[in-house]
Amino acid sequence: MSDRTRQAGAAEPVIELRDVGVYFHLHKRAKVNLRQSLLRRQWRSRPELLWALRHLDLELQEGQVLGIVGPNGAGKSTLCLMLSQILQPDEGEIVVRGKVSQLVSLSTGLNHDLSGRANVRLYAAYLGIPRAEIEEKLEDIIAFSELGEFIDEPMRHYSSGMRARLGFSVASTLDPEILILDEVFSVGDASFRRKSRERLEAMMARCRLIAIVSHSSDFLRSLCTHVLWLEKGRKVQFGEVGPVLDAYDDAMGGPAPDDHLDT
Amino acid sequence: MRAIDRPEGEAENPRVTSSFANIVMRRDLLRELTLSELRSSASESRLGWVWWLIDPLVTMLIYWFVVVGILGRGQQWAPYPVFILCALLPFKHFSGALSSACKLLRSREGLIKSVPFPTMILPLSQVLSGFGYFLFGLMVLLSAAWIWGRPITPALAQLPALMTLQILLAAGVALAVSAWGALVRDLSGFMGHAQRILFYLSPTLYGIDLVQERFGKGALAGSGLVTYLPDLFMLNPLAVLFTGYRHAIFYGTWLEGRHWAWLTFTSVAIFAFGYRTFQRYDRRVIKFL
Numbered sequence: 001m002s003d004r005t006r007q008a009g010a011a012e013p014v015i016e017l018r019d020v021g022v023y024f025h026l027h028k029r030a031k032v033n034l035r036q037s038l039l040r041r042q043w044r045s046r047p048e049l050l051w052a053l054r055h056l057d058l059e060l061q062e063g064q065v066l067g068i069v070g071p072n073g074a075g076k077s078t079l080c081l082m083l084s085q086i087l088q089p090d091e092g093e094i095v096v097r098g099k100v101s102q103l104v105s106l107s108t109g110l111n112h113d114l115s116g117r118a119n120v121r122l123y124a125a126y127l128g129i130p131r132a133e134i135e136e137k138l139e140d141i142i143a144f145s146e147l148g149e150f151i152d153e154p155m156r157h158y159s160s161g162m163r164a165r166l167g168f169s170v171a172s173t174l175d176p177e178i179l180i181l182d183e184v185f186s187v188g189d190a191s192f193r194r195k196s197r198e199r200l201e202a203m204m205a206r207c208r209l210i211a212i213v214s215h216s217s218d219f220l221r222s223l224c225t226h227v228l229w230l231e232k233g234r235k236v237q238f239g240e241v242g243p244v245l246d247a248y249d250d251a252m253g254g255p256a257p258d259d260h261l262d263t
Numbered sequence: 264m265r266a267i268d269r270p271e272g273e274a275e276n277p278r279v280t281s282s283f284a285n286i287v288m289r290r291d292l293l294r295e296l297t298l299s300e301l302r303s304s305a306s307e308s309r310l311g312w313v314w315w316l317i318d319p320l321v322t323m324l325i326y327w328f329v330v331v332g333i334l335g336r337g338q339q340w341a342p343y344p345v346f347i348l349c350a351l352l353p354f355k356h357f358s359g360a361l362s363s364a365c366k367l368l369r370s371r372e373g374l375i376k377s378v379p380f381p382t383m384i385l386p387l388s389q390v391l392s393g394f395g396y397f398l399f400g401l402m403v404l405l406s407a408a409w410i411w412g413r414p415i416t417p418a419l420a421q422l423p424a425l426m427t428l429q430i431l432l433a434a435g436v437a438l439a440v441s442a443w444g445a446l447v448r449d450l451s452g453f454m455g456h457a458q459r460i461l462f463y464l465s466p467t468l469y470g471i472d473l474v475q476e477r478f479g480k481g482a483l484a485g486s487g488l489v490t491y492l493p494d495l496f497m498l499n500p501l502a503v504l505f506t507g508y509r510h511a512i513f514y515g516t517w518l519e520g521r522h523w524a525w526l527t528f529t530s531v532a533i534f535a536f537g538y539r540t541f542q543r544y545d546r547r548v549i550k551f552l
Contacts, residue, residue, distance in 0.1 A: 024550050081549070085279055086379050088546050104377040113303035125295035126378045154306065 012097065014178060014209045015060040015083065020092035022078050023049040052078040053233045056092070060226075065204075066211040067220035067241065069248050070230035076213045079230070080182045083211055098177035098208055101127075103200075112156035116147055116166055119155050123170045137173055144199075145169040146192065165192055172199050179204060181212045217245050281383030281545050289381060296388035301395045315399035319355075323348045323407065330468060340470055342411035345404065346513050350467040350505035352400040353429050357501065358458045359393045360386075360433040364441040365451035372552040382548070383541055386441040390434045394426075408512050416515035424523075425507045428530040432500055435530070438537030442544040446551050465501040470509065497522065500529040 026048040053075040060066055068076050081087035082094055084102035110122045120141055124134040134141075142151050145166045155163065204210055214220050220227060220241065227244040229236040237244045278285065286293065305312045327344045331337045340346040364386050368375065375382055401422075409415070444450045466474065471493065478492040496502050503526040507518045518526075 022550075081376065084379060086376060086546075087549050102377060102379075110374070111299050111303050113306050114299055118299060118302065122295055122299050125292040126374065126380055128289065128292070128380070131291055 013059040014062055014064075014097050015058070015211075016093075016095040017056050017058040017082075017089075018093045020056040020058075020082070020089045020094055021054040022052045022075075022082065022087065023054075023090050024052055026050050051233050053082075053089075053230075056235055058228065058235070058238065060209055060211075062208050064209055064226050065224045066209070067224035067227040067245075068211060068213045068230065069215070069217075069220065069227060069245070070236075071252070073232070074230040075233040076230060077182055078233075079228075080180050080211070080213060083178075084180045096178065099175075100178040100180065101171075101174050101176035102180040102182065103171050103174075104182060110155075113154055115153060116145075116151040116155055116158065116162075117142070120166065120170055123167065124173075127171065127174060129173065141169045141173060144172075144195075161189070165196075168196055172196070172203060175203075175206065177207060178209045179207045179211070181210070183213055217249055221245060279379040279381060279546070281381040281542055285381040286383060286387065289384060292380060293384050293388055293391070296384060297391040297395070300388060300392035304392075304396075312399070315396050316403055318396075319348060319352060319400035319403045322351055322355075323403070326351070326468070339472070340513075342407075342413075345408045345411050345413060346470070346509065347468065348400070348404045348407060349508040349512050350465070352397055352404060353425075353504055353508060354462060354465070354467055354501070355400070356390075356393045356397040356429060357433050357436070358461070359396075360390045360437040361440055361454055361458060362451065363389045363393075364437040365444040365454050367441045368445040368548055369552055375549060375552065382545065383438065383538075386437040386541070387434060390430060390437050393433065394430055397426075397429075404512065413513060414515050418511050418515045418517055421507060421511040421518060425504065425511065428526055429504055431530040431534040432504070435534035435537035438534075438541040442541045442548060445548045446544065461499075461501060464496075465499055466496070466505055471496060471502060471506050497525070500526055500533070503529075 056079075068079060070076055078087065080102060082089060083096065084100055085096060086102070088094075110119050110126070114122070117138070120138060121131075121134060125131075145151070145162075145168075147162060147166060150158065150162065158166075210223075212220065212223065224241045226239065227241050227248070228238045229244055229248050237247060301312075305314075308314045310317065323344045326347045330347070331343050337343040337346070367385055367389065368382065371385055440450070440454065474496050475493045479490070497506070503518075503522045506522065507526065510516045510518045
């Protein structure tokens with residue numbers, strides 16, 4: 001973090017992006033093989049750059065709930081990766097002040113040969129939850145996941161719903177200051193969904209800042225204070241939830257159906 | 264507008280970058296990953312961890328059968344099973360680390376893209392769990408050496424140092440290869456050839472004394488290069504490593520000082536190279552997964 005941005009005063013933004021850009025090499029995203037890349041080395045032209053995000057300036061204050069909208073390929077997920085500090089920008093600067101977590105449905109599981117219990121420990125280790133803390137919370141996590149005796153079965157016998165439930169049960173023990181949600185988070189059957197939604201809301205209530213990616217305007221209207229509208233990596237609009245979403249819905253030809261299934 | 268490129272390897276958030284400090288900070292994850300790798304491979308096979316003992320035993324017997332039984336070679340290295348296993352075990356550790364590194368980052372894509380952690384932990388845990396198998400193999404090797412009546416000598420004290428350098432060597436190569444493997448898709452095919460070349464060019468099936476005998480001073484009145492071939496052979500750190508294990512376990516003698524120096528130098532240098540290579544690509548790798 002630079003001192004320059006820190007001198008901003010008392011109302012220091014929790015997240016600050018200055019002229020942020022991320023690019024992908026187009027030819028490198030395609031299949032690259034060693035023989036080709038060795039042959040091509042001499043006359044390799046300038047790599048074709050695809051800017052997933054560019055010239056993005058953003059300041060988010062304490063207590064805001066940010067919705068991120070935009071068509072596919074707008075750079076929403078790239079932005080989430082950057083906010084959760086998994087990806088670093090290629091140009092510009094990003095400053096995040098606080099412990100940040102991205103809540104994703106880790107439904108793939110981690111090690112399918114191991115039991116659910118062992119996977120809880122492994123997942124917790126990935127998330128950086130201390131060993132002692134996870135041992136303490138282990139029974140709670142297992143109870144919340146409703147897996148019962150399945151918890152000691154190898155994870156490869158799990159259904160995708162069971163994996164998602166376990167993943168959520170672990171991830172939701174985190175206590176981040178800044179929460180990133182990429183796509184609407186819903187796991188399991190109706191009763192588990194209700195339970196997880198309650199837990200998510202409790203988690204969100206403790207957060208200083210939340211960023212949510214969703215295609216559902218209604219969902220965002222019910223939660224967000226501000227909305228960022230992205231298109232082809234550029235900021236189209238940023239502001240209070242109402243006006244931005246109205247403009248976005250107009251541009252997209254009416255609000256998207258709220259079915260929580262779109263990706 | 265001109266892009267302000269960030270200096271390579273420099274990152275905004277120190278928590279997720281691959282550095283020694285972060286690895287030490289996330290040692291819980293490193294340990295958990297290493298152990299769960301071992302645990303899952305034990306649960307994969309019906310025999311569990313007993314398999315880790317049977318596996319080196321079987322390979323040892325196969326090579327014994329082929330080289331001594333069929334080809335009728337290896338008399339100067341009797342008992343050949345002990346001799347071959349001294350090289351096979353470290354080679355297996357090394358090549359296992361290499362082949363798992365190729366697709367490692369690619370196969371953990373979902374995880375890397377959703378959880379912030381220093382990705383260097385992935386190849387390191389592979390090397391460490393491979394070392395776990397190695398230790399089981401070492402038990403087989405030491406028992407075999409004892410059964411065949413190899414003397415227990417103070418030369419065994421060389422083992423800890425050899426194992427440390429072996430880990431450094433394997434980790435260095437695994438780090439570099441895992442970073443390259445994320446950028447280049449067909450690396451594993453090339454790696455197969457590289458492994459085979461390494462296997463036959465290192466004194467695995469034969470001893471360095473045979474190279475000495477056939478190409479060493481006085482053996483051939485040839486050009487200078489041929490005379491120095493045994494020395495060229497020993498430039499390969501694996502050759503020194505295997506010879507070191509044979510000195511410690513098979514012959515009960517001490518590896519020459521210059522070989523120790525070279526092995527230490529190359530292991531540290533290769534580790535440093537792998538570490539730097541991985542750091543260079545570190546977070547940018549995500550974009551290529």
